[in-house]
Amino acid sequence: MSIRLTSAAFSPGSPIPKKHTGEGADISPPLAWSDLPPGTKELALICDDPDAPTPRPWVHWVLYGLSASLAGLTEGEADGGLSGPTDSGGPGYSGPMPPKGHGVHRYYFKLYALDASLGAKAGLTKEKLLAAMKGHILGVGELIGTYERK
Numbered sequence: 001m002s003i004r005l006t007s008a009a010f011s012p013g014s015p016i017p018k019k020h021t022g023e024g025a026d027i028s029p030p031l032a033w034s035d036l037p038p039g040t041k042e043l044a045l046i047c048d049d050p051d052a053p054t055p056r057p058w059v060h061w062v063l064y065g066l067s068a069s070l071a072g073l074t075e076g077e078a079d080g081g082l083s084g085p086t087d088s089g090g091p092g093y094s095g096p097m098p099p100k101g102h103g104v105h106r107y108y109f110k111l112y113a114l115d116a117s118l119g120a121k122a123g124l125t126k127e128k129l130l131a132a133m134k135g136h137i138l139g140v141g142e143l144i145g146t147y148e149r150k
Contacts, residue, residue: 003141004034005111009075016107016145022097023149028061032072033111037138040068040113044133045081046126051105052098059087059126060094060107064118082122084129091122096147104148111141 009029010016018024031045044064052058062084066073073079076093083091098105114136124132 003036003111003113003139005109005141005143006032007109007143007145008032010145013144014146016096016147021095021147024095026093026095027076028073028078028093028095029145030073030075031109031111031143033141034071035139035141036068036113039115040138042066042068042114042117043070044112044114044118044129045073045109046112046129047093047107047109048126049096049098049105049107051103053102054087057108059085060096061086061092061109062124062126062129064120064124064129068113082120082124084122084124084126096145098147098149100149102149104146107145107147109143109145112137113139113141 007029020029043066047061048057050057063081065082086094088094
């Protein structure tokens with residue numbers, strides 16, 4: 001089942017405003033969602049960059065344990081979710097900051113609706129979160145934004 005995932009800060013496939021990048025205030029963009037599948041008990045969010053010059057997508061945000069009653073996240077807030085590490089080192093949101101002159105990068109925000117509460121503690125990596133969610137994903141919503149450093 002497909003979840004509708006949007007942002008008031010940027011349209012699908014459009015540039016993410018500088019405010020939400022490593023060149024700006026580096027605060028997470030507001031996100032809104034709808035059409036959660038029936039039986040959703042918990043939500044998780046991952047944002048990564050498959051265009052990074054690294055062996056695997058660069059992780060910008062790992063957030064989970066979100067209440068199924070939420071209809072979105074406000075700008076700069078995790079709204080009660082638990083954070084995992086990013087590839088920039090710390091937990092929480094780490095905005096786009098591709099290498100200068102590397103071209104346009106795509107940033108995939110993926111929201112997962114789960115049929116159970118994971119009961120996980122803070123600090124799960126993207127890989128550990130995906131493993132914990134295996135067999136519990138009811139639906140996924142995706143929003144892609146872009147960013148380029150010239």
